[in-house]
Amino acid sequence: MRLLKKKRGAVGIGTLIVFIAMVLVAAVAAAVLINTSGYLQQRAEATGRQTTQEVSTGIKIDAVTGYAPSSNNMTLMTIQVSLNAGSTPIDLNQTKIYLDNGQKQVVLSYGNAKATISGDMFDTSSDAWNSSKVDGTHFGILIVQDADSSLSGTIPTLTTGDIALLTINLTAVFGGVEPRTPITIRVVPEFGAPGYTKVITPTAYGLSDTDKIVDLK
Structure with missing residues (x-):
């Protein structure tokens, strides 16, 4: 009987050790x-924020206007842009403009030419039209409305x-650009949805000296 009691005690201690080991393993596994799960939750939240930003962020083209000093040639053009509803700010310094007239496609970057409008949008004496900065590969920015001065800063940023x-x-x-010319325009921000439109220049431009503005959109 004494021998059986000792064996039972030994078995009980072994079982206790195994039980403690299982508890420790379970605790480590739970940790x-x-x-x-915490890491995955953080990743999911970050991905959700990025997805929401991509979906809501975007730029839209509100108007396209040309300037034709003669009846057969348009020499200047402006693209009026603003943010989509609910969009986060867009850095115009990182925005590209894609233009295609059916014969040539170009990509324009911001040329560090900027000014606030003060009357005539096609006043070429404005720095927004500086020919050394606004050329075959660069565009300028003419500020129309900028309550928070975000466009006027070192990095021109389009906000609500x-x-x-x-x-x-x-x-x-x-x-x-001659009359009857189709022009495809895409304004592509660094993040978010691009602005897109396609315009066709009229059959003839204004014949008088006072009729040089061409509303394309």
């Missing part, structure tokens, strides 16, 4: 699962309520 005209020298880009 790993908790850490992993802002309106900007992107200035394009069509002579430098295409050698000018």
Whole structure:
């Protein structure tokens, strides 16, 4: 009987050790699962924020206007842009403009030419039309509305309520644009949805000296 009691005691201690080991293993496994679930939750939240930003962020083209000093040649063009509803701010310094007239496709970057509009949008004495900066590969910015001065800063940023005209020298880009010419325009920000439109120049431009503005959109 004494021998049986000793064996029972030994078995009980062994069982206790195994039980403690199982508890420790379970605790370690639970800690790993908790850490992993926390990491995955953070990744999911970050991915969700990025996805929401991509979906909501975007730029839209509100108007396209040309300047034709003669009846057969349009030399300048502005693209009026603003943010989509609910969009986060867009850095115009990292925005590209894609232009295609059916014969040539170009990509324009911001040329560090910027000014606030003070009357005539096609006043070429404005820095927004500086020919050394607004050329065949670069566009300028003419600020129309900028309550928070985000466009006026070192990095021109389009925020809610802002309106900007992107200035394009069509002579430098295409050698000018004749009547009946289709032009595809895409304004592509670094993040978010691009602005897109396709315009066709009219059959003839204004014949008088006072009729040089061409509303394309």
